Amino acid sequence: MKKLIMKCADERRRAFAMITSVWEDDGKRFVEKCAVRKEGRRHLENMMRYRTLLDEIYPGVRVCPAKLTEDGLVFDFIEGSSLEDRYRLAASEGDRDALVLYMKSHAELLDSVPGGTVPFEETDSFREWFGDGSVYAGKPAYRAANFDATASNIILQDGEPVFIDYEWVNEFPVPRDLVVYHAIRDSYYHIPELESLLPLAEAIALVGVETEKEVLQRSYEHFFFSYVYGSDSDAGLSALTDRKKIDYLANERTLLAERMWKENERAVLVQRSEIDRLTKELEEARKKYADLDQSWFWRWDETRDALQKFREENAALRESLRLMEQDRDTWKSNFETVTNSRSYKDMMKLKGILGRK
Template identity: 25%
Template sequence: MREIIFSKYSNERDRRFAIRTDILEEDGRRWLEKTPLYPEGKGHIENMLQWNQKLDALYQAVPFVSNKCETGEGCVKLEYLEEENLAEYLDDLLEKGREKEAEQKLTEYLENVQKIHSQKPFSMTEAFERVFGKVTLPENLTCAEIMNIDMICDNVLLTSPYTILDYEWTFDFPVPCEFVLYRIIHYYIQTHSVRRALDEEGLYGKFGITEEARESFFQMEKSFQAYITGRHVPMREMYADMTPGVQYVSQTNAGALQVFFGEKRGCYQEKNSVKRYMIAGNARCTLELPEKCRFIRLDPGDVPCSVRLDEISFDGKSASLKGVETPDGAIFGYWAFLARLDPCIADIPVPAGAKTLTVRLEICEENVDMLNHVRVLEHKNHSLLQKVGNRAKKAARRIKKSSGGGKKKGN
């Protein structure tokens, strides 16, 4: 007897892309079915059949195959596989302290992805702009005739050859190969703490993904997520209307940490700064310091927030935060509470001879009134402020746990 043993609704999307994924079992055999939730989604599901065939043709040069797909009754059927995925395999290596092996394995996968997706020069089209926006991109990017942009490590099963799952986000117009590589690196390293043992900057450099390119790809990703959502308003964005008068702490999904390098206290210029984009409120980076840099300013996004200061260090030694500037804010212990738009922690002194700066932060968006009260409490009652910090930390952990650690991709 046929039985549904698991269902997942991807319904926080535009009607064209809203689907249900079922795992079914009959006589000991399991398979997956993807079914459109609305008539408008029929074409999106049917496209998976042609993507299956075209991707297999593309993958002939590398040890990949796409998950088998066939027509069902109002759905597509896919093979059910239980092998370990690449993300799980890499996590296991990292937990055992085998960072070099993990980086080598990830690099090998990235090289194969690059091999099949760098067949010709990239050129922007109207179809590209409809999905990824009118973004300014670096020159000399590459692409292929067909592009599966969602080849993240979670979608790679370690069969022989590797099986690529979930190829619904495949496009038959040019998309930069470097964007696909960026998504693989970014969504692996930035969605789990154990993965930050890998050299993210080194991986970007190895594949020619410059800081300029990453800024452009971040904008592409935002446009892509908006394309998936369309006119649909996710319930998470209705919270304020559904619960008037309720204040809450929410972990920001994306944004930028901007690091300014100054030669003098209070003197910072845009041209002497770098940006590092973050997912699920996490910012992690190690930066080389300019020769004449004497002070650092950190701008954690654009809105009022509380910031868990996991690490600010120079050459591995913790920075001194005594006397730093936090306009409309305060630092207490490992937490900074910043109550203004364009928040910052400024005038962090750079020790003489320091070569590198390492920053690890966790950012939570906050209510401005609450933050202003916290700033006053810093002068009145340290124990009460510590309680507020602990509550913010617990709230951030609850949110992170309930959301699975951040937005992985288009759901």
């Protein structure tokens, strides 16, 4: 079994810090999401509950199967292209009409909840996730929604949409404008060139969002910075007198970043070795292809097909290598950022002071 891709979100709150990996075992791929810390187990259990809810509120969308194991949550690997791929293609080709079509289809998918919308009423759960909701009072709202239904989390398989990740599902009423805004806005973070093709302000108007963008962005930022990435209840440095706590806080993220960097580095080396092997086979196949007497057409055709297969495998491996190197460089940068940060140096200084007592 080999790891193909790994992404880590350890900078989140302890309850939400996750590592997501794509594995391949005997030719079959699967996705595993594991909690970085023990507090994250509940988040994984919630996702199993979310899956059941999504089946109910989006009957026209398939939800990626998952099973909870002792180690984490294991998902099927869904083959196909993402809706974000369609957005990206439209941007690269400068096809505004196609982009508008994709975005409207995206919004229609979110609107497909049975029973349509209800007037929004603020709840405690909404305030916890998004902050003050009084500005949305009476606006159209979904009774429940998949706030994680971004274009990157929707795979089109045989023409049908599939939700492949569902970490953030609202089990309470949430304004329709906020859900649609987030779904569309997320792609502009990942594909900056969308703005020049179709400005975000125009895009959200085209999909029926009427609430002011500044209001929606404020709610989104509360969710992102306060709910997902907000600080936990760990005491500040001034209250830390326990040497073990200082060791823990000073080293935890550093060690994790270093471990992930090294693990990605090993994966890169394995992938490079595989590419070298395949490149040699590709050269041998190319030589055979060039030497063939083309009157033996069936042999020529057979070798040509084999050569094309080698090319495709080589291209896939190189793309996988690029992603691995990107992850490795990210974790190396994280490691260097943490160890060079003022807070880390302050903790190490305090650790040294306490150690001399």
